[in-house]
Amino acid sequence: MKYIDEFQDPELARRLLDDIHATVTRPWALMEVCGGQTHSIIRHGIDQLLPDNIELIHGPGCPVCVTPLEVIDKALEIASRPEVIFCSFGDMLRVPGTGRDLFQVRGEGGDVRVVYSPLDALRIAQQHPDREVVFFGIGFETTAPPNAMTVHQARKLGIPNFSMLVSHVRVPPAIEAIMSSPSCRVQGFLAAGHVCSVMGMGEYPELAERFRVPIVVTGFEPLDILEGVRRTVRQLERGEHTVDNAYARAVRAEGNLAARAMLEDVFEVTDRAWRGIGVIPQSGWRLASKYRAYDAEHRFSVEGIRTQEPAECRSGEVLQGLLKPHECEAFGTLCTPRTPLGATMVSSEGACAAYYLYRRLDMPATKAQEATPVV
Amino acid sequence: MCLAVPGRVLDIEERDGTRMATVDFGGVVKEVCLEYLPDLQVGEYAIVHVGFALQRLDEESARRTLELFAELGLLQEEFGDPWETAAEAAGSEPVEEVRNQ
Ligand code: SF4
Numbered sequence: 001m002k003y004i005d006e007f008q009d010p011e012l013a014r015r016l017l018d019d020i021h022a023t024v025t026r027p028w029a030l031m032e033v034c035g036g037q038t039h040s041i042i043r044h045g046i047d048q049l050l051p052d053n054i055e056l057i058h059g060p061g062c063p064v065c066v067t068p069l070e071v072i073d074k075a076l077e078i079a080s081r082p083e084v085i086f087c088s089f090g091d092m093l094r095v096p097g098t099g100r101d102l103f104q105v106r107g108e109g110g111d112v113r114v115v116y117s118p119l120d121a122l123r124i125a126q127q128h129p130d131r132e133v134v135f136f137g138i139g140f141e142t143t144a145p146p147n148a149m150t151v152h153q154a155r156k157l158g159i160p161n162f163s164m165l166v167s168h169v170r171v172p173p174a175i176e177a178i179m180s181s182p183s184c185r186v187q188g189f190l191a192a193g194h195v196c197s198v199m200g201m202g203e204y205p206e207l208a209e210r211f212r213v214p215i216v217v218t219g220f221e222p223l224d225i226l227e228g229v230r231r232t233v234r235q236l237e238r239g240e241h242t243v244d245n246a247y248a249r250a251v252r253a254e255g256n257l258a259a260r261a262m263l264e265d266v267f268e269v270t271d272r273a274w275r276g277i278g279v280i281p282q283s284g285w286r287l288a289s290k291y292r293a294y295d296a297e298h299r300f301s302v303e304g305i306r307t308q309e310p311a312e313c314r315s316g317e318v319l320q321g322l323l324k325p326h327e328c329e330a331f332g333t334l335c336t337p338r339t340p341l342g343a344t345m346v347s348s349e350g351a352c353a354a355y356y357l358y359r360r361l362d363m364p365a366t367k368a369q370e371a372t373p374v375v
Numbered sequence: 376m377c378l379a380v381p382g383r384v385l386d387i388e389e390r391d392g393t394r395m396a397t398v399d400f401g402g403v404v405k406e407v408c409l410e411y412l413p414d415l416q417v418g419e420y421a422i423v424h425v426g427f428a429l430q431r432l433d434e435e436s437a438r439r440t441l442e443l444f445a446e447l448g449l450l451q452e453e454f455g456d457p458w459e460t461a462a463e464a465a466g467s468e469p470v471e472e473v474r475n476q
Contacts, residue, residue, distance in 0.1 A: 089457075090457025093457060114457045116425065116426055116454070117405075117408070117425050119408060119426055142379060142424050143425055145411060146424065194424065197430040198430075221439075250432055258412075258413070259429065346464075
């Protein structure tokens with residue numbers, strides 16, 4: 001219980017925890033969807049403060065982790081071309097493709113640049129009309145609107161040397177896939193707060209009803225997560241399964257309408273492969289046909305790439321909540337942040353990285369707590 | 376990358392027909408696109424993700440989140456030099472990485 005002092009408002013955290021402890025009468029398994037929430041949970045030891053019979057299962061909500069190996073390999077191929085300036089968010093640099101990563105491509109002479117915003121990539125394209133500028137457009141519903149706006153701007157401003165390698169994913173079909181799996185143990189969801197800031201909550205009532213599962217929109221600060229758990233557990237104990245919003249300060253029921261309209265215009269829903277998991281129907285976005293000229297896959301022929309996942313990596317099971325990272329044989333030995341086998345060990349939102357950085361589970365839990373750095 | 380950080384609008388201007396703002400994230404100042412939150416005003420707070428304001432936030436919760444992010448080193452992670460971070464992760468000993476956190 002040493003962590004509670006480190007909460008922003010330890011008194012409130014204590015009250016929420018007391019309420020959870022008083023409410024729970026049976027074991028429940030909840031999945032936090034967002035990788036930011038996973039890191040918050042592990043960093044603050046929230047799972048250890050909860051009653052023993054509440055299990056938090058880590059979900060697939062890390063955009064870097066679920067980007068398919070094939071797409072990473074396409075990115076590496078495009079980034080290696082001499083005419084290309086390849087722009088990416090920083091956390092894609094060390095995601096392993098087949099044999100190498102973007103960091104190595106730059107070492108070999110590729111012009112790889114890190115941008116803070118996709119609009120920065122567009123500006124680079126304006127500044128270098130003689131080069132091809134490609135932006136790596138990955139992410140969930142939170143990142144898709146900025147990327148959509150950037151493609152829209154490229155067309156509006158008539159910037160011919162800009163294109164995007166698009167691999168966007170959507171949360172609701174992933175929830176559906178997880179709930180439909182025969183091995184699924186999830187009884188309640190903490191939905192990803194910032195995804196809902198954009199999309200609103202309209203996609204969830206149908207899922208909550210069909211799978212009889214409470215879905216509580218939750219932020220990712222420690223107190224937000226405790227509140228999300230509290231509300232989910234209350235529903236479960238009462239036999240309810242509704243959609244509830246525990247992150248009202250940032251989420252409105254309808255989301256951000258301007259952003260949703262732009263998504264509709266620029267993207268169309270498509271089947272998408274998730275790294276380690278496989279294809280989930282209707283779970284992604286690709287550029288709509290009128291924006292085809294800005295599609296990097298179309299502009300650079302990158303078909304026929306042969307991908308190979310490392311056999312030892314079990315990140316697919318980790319991402320579906322079927323396996324905890326430290327239960328993977330390679331965890332902490334073959335696979336570390338320095339020598340990652342899977343993206344879940346690299347990403348700042350990856351579950352394997354969270355366990356590695358904050359809880360060395362090759363040690364008994366109490367020792368791991370002592371070893372956890374105080375930040 | 377999925378992190379969205381609250382920030383305070385310092386000023387607003389049109390650029391290339393696009394509504395842009397300079398936004399202060401607890402000391403780090405960045406350009407932010409306001410097209411998805413066009414009625415945001417100078418002095419107000421919003422949740423910003425990869426250079427786009429996505430939703431308004433009240434001042435008090437914005438401040439609390441920023442304090443927490445600063446404490447946890449997340450602002451550094453978001454706005455620091457990613458090449459340095461990548462090089463460190465690629466080169467330093469894992470145990471030291473844990474200690475240095
Ligand atoms: S510990 Fe490494 S090898 Fe194992 S599942 Fe995680 S990323 Fe893959």
